[in-house]
Amino acid sequence: MDKNNLSETFFADDDRVDGLAKVTGKAKFTAEFKPAGLTHAVFVCSTIAKGAIKHMNIYEAKNAPGVIDIIYYLNCPAVPGYKPVDRIANPNARDFTGLKVFHNNMVVSNGQPIALVIADTYERAVHAASLVKVEYIKEKSETDFDKNKFNDKLLKPRPEYVRNQKDAWKNAEVFLEEEYTMPVETHNPMEMHATIAVWEGGKLTVYDKSQGPKNVQGELGRIFAIDEKNVQVITEFVGGAFGSSLRSWPHVHAAVIATKKLNRPVKVTLNREQMFTMVGYRPQCWQKIGIGASKDGKLTGIAHHAVSNTSSYEDFTEGISSVSQYLYDCPNVFTTYKILPLDINTPTWMRGPGPGTGCFALESALDELSYKLNIDPIELRLINNAEVHPQSKLPWTTKFLKECYALGKEKIGWHKRPTTPGSLKEDGMLVGYGMAVGVFGAGRNPATAKGILKNDGTLLLQSAVSDMGPGTSTAMVKIGSEQMGLEEKKVRFELGDTDFPTGPTQGGSGSATAVGSAVIAVCDAIKLSLKEIAIESIAGFKNVKPENIKYEAGKLIAANNVSIHFMDLLKETGKPEVQVSKSSSSFAQRDKYATNSFSVHFVKLHVHPVTGVIKLKHMVSAADAGKIISEKTARSQMVGGAVGGIGMAMTEESLIDHRYGRYINSNFVDYHVPVHADVPPMDIVFPNQPDYIISPTGAKGIGEIALVGVAPAILNAVYNATGKRVRDLPVTPDKLI
């Protein structure tokens, strides 16, 4: 089968290859592994936001039943990688910038891990941890973003971006300037973070909830000065992560410190409260947008400013305002971005990082502009559609954004949208329609895969990636099956083990293109090997050139119509299998093309005219994600992203009491992720147009654009229903009465 013509039709049997294991409990998640002699460890966490530990009394805890050890700053073995690197000896080495767990007595955030209690059971560790008494020298902490967001003494500016004039929007025929705010959002995957570390005979084995086992392997090797080949990281299944497992956090280091100190396997698990203070979050953000257009809707200028928070010890940035540089065709663009260090833990990438936050402001502002111009919001976007990348002037590899508008508009029934806000009622409810665009970078990272084609007709594929939920295994099985002309049930994809060939970290919607390209390269190499074996050993293939042999549905066919199935070929030549490893390189045409995935989200909702309660009625997401490899998992990703967007728009907000610098809603009762009742019927539509420039898989990536743009689509629909423009997320009922 020609790789440029992967079947465009969907498989009838589209189930996840690991679906049954997941729903029957057979799938083993990190905390479920039980190496012999396993010990259980839990953290004691700081209860102040800034200062130092004056004294830690571990006496009672140490003597509690079942306690094996308590590790804290006074007895923690030195961690080699926490020392500043020798730049002369290693010019490329970088200092470790994350939280150095148990390194000293300094407290830099509330909820910081300050001791690890290791016991024979989890319950005993939890109890003993509650007995550790800590005295602090408290310093005044600052966690209030709103109070400090314009404080230039604290803010760290990133480079400004200017295209032509900074202030052109102010001179436009129609313009507006508004501010938009977003609170801290916490990833809160269902599965809480856990690490099991086993140090045995100079070899470190780590079971870790990770989006990038190879990344963890490399980091642990560096931090603990262990040769990488003696570090194995295993991540068989991940119960959601949304970015919170893109790097290894203090608990991963703590588990390794403990297993090396005790010479016993140690399991560290976080509880839900600790998920708020240790594994990142989407930073709080303030944005201001000035946007102007001519009366006929042509954008003349955008100024987009953003401030988001970071920790006191690490700079985290996610390019929030950059989206205004390229989403629409606009001659004058000015963007700034500053970060504000606060006494809280470091944020990290959360699904749709950067554009997720940036599009909330830009797409809200564009909606506001559409009402001022009296132009339909979709029409306004079409008027300003960027045919080429506005900065680089490069063409996009593919861009089917216009098709997304058309598909989604039809599905949601856009023609029923009232042009006057607050003018349509249904069953006593105010009715609103809204839409917004999402965008994210696309591309292809390097990846390696191994393929073993056996003479029993099965294909085994391996790569050291992990699958946090998008369905990587399912997609890879589909690609392998198509490439080799095998039934899907004959193909298996193994992942989540650093002993497999190097795969990329799962993030930025890049797994399908990277690993998929490696799988295609592997399959091509296997086919070539088969052809060479046939040429060498099978009479009818003698002296035929490989390129003159076709491979079809498992059969090698020479021009003279001599054919042989690969199973027969291997059996006849006495070979049990053909095994190859192949790498696929990163996307190399960045100087020729712009690369993005796009989405358009549509919302129909009801707002109770008296109580302000919103009821979503229907959502449609249309995504230009390239070729859809697996319809079911692609759809699930889109639905999951939309639910995340509902949370961003309507319910999610991590709250800190600034007197203590401490979260007060770090649990699933008070931190509201959307529940089923909040989620409306959804339609997911794809133009399903392959992008073979980015990769031979034809895919562009789905995970991020599934969420980016959902929140502004909801907010725009709320305005359409009520005439109230809410610019501060989340839009809870009190903001609409």
Next chain:
Amino acid sequence: MINFEYTRVNSAKAAVAAKSKNVAAQFIAGGTNLVDLMKKGVTAPQRLIDINALPLKDISSDAKGLSIGTLVPNSVAAENKLVLEKYPLLAMALNAGASAQLRNMATVGGNIMQRTRCPYFYDITMPCNKRIPQSGCGAMEGYNRMHAIFGASDKCIAVHPSDMCVALAALNATVVISGTKGEKKIPFANFHRLPGDTPELDNNLQTGELITAVHIPANRFNRSYYLKVRDRLSYAFALVSVAVALEVTDGSIRSASIAMGGVAHKPWRLTEVEKYLIGKSITANVFKEAAEIGMKNAKTYQHNQFKVKMGKSAIVEALTKATS
């Protein structure tokens, strides 16, 4: 978790006897609130007395009204035919509470006894007069969006989290109690307390006493509605809620009973509104005036000022829904 003893009892008498012997003992039924509180270190009973085997799981009615055993799960009460026929308000309120899973586990008695969801009560590193008397109130100057606007004190501004209790208050229920001195009944309005100087006390149940049932008297209410305004459509506590029970004949209100949730340390009866509504006809203006009266003495804090406007809207909406 701190070790504790666990015993099972088979009769109310044995339960009362067991608890009277040990002030640090607590009854456990569904455990949907108590177990959380124990895990968080908010409470550490020395002994748990499991009352699930007690024969207090019946729902029965007679001419005087309806009795619901203390161990009836919330979900069973909500689906009970007698409840649905005679007290649909209670069924509405029950179904508005918690999640389906929690309603399956939680009992009627446990629902009455559940403690506030104030975050400062739950976090043992924070001050809370309800958890540790005289330690201060974290919410007063802290994050108080969910907190009381009626009947609070300078010691505590927490709210009672129940939906069911709001309906029971509006239905003039009584709490049936077994104690060492035998059985007694406390009218619902007098069961839960306002915080005053003793916010550690949620209610007037004495040591050793066990709720055995709730009794709802027969009434002439022929219109009712439970409205709950919340941040998400399920599994969220009320920002405000309103239980309305009205007796309406020929378009005129003969009697009214209204209680609010999410606004006070106990289900908050709007007695002045109830008086005002007697003899009034069903008009938007009457409802609007009722809402003004109902919210008259509200006292708000930094983050819950919206509750006054939302409370008024909710009263109007609940009255409108009940009568339409």
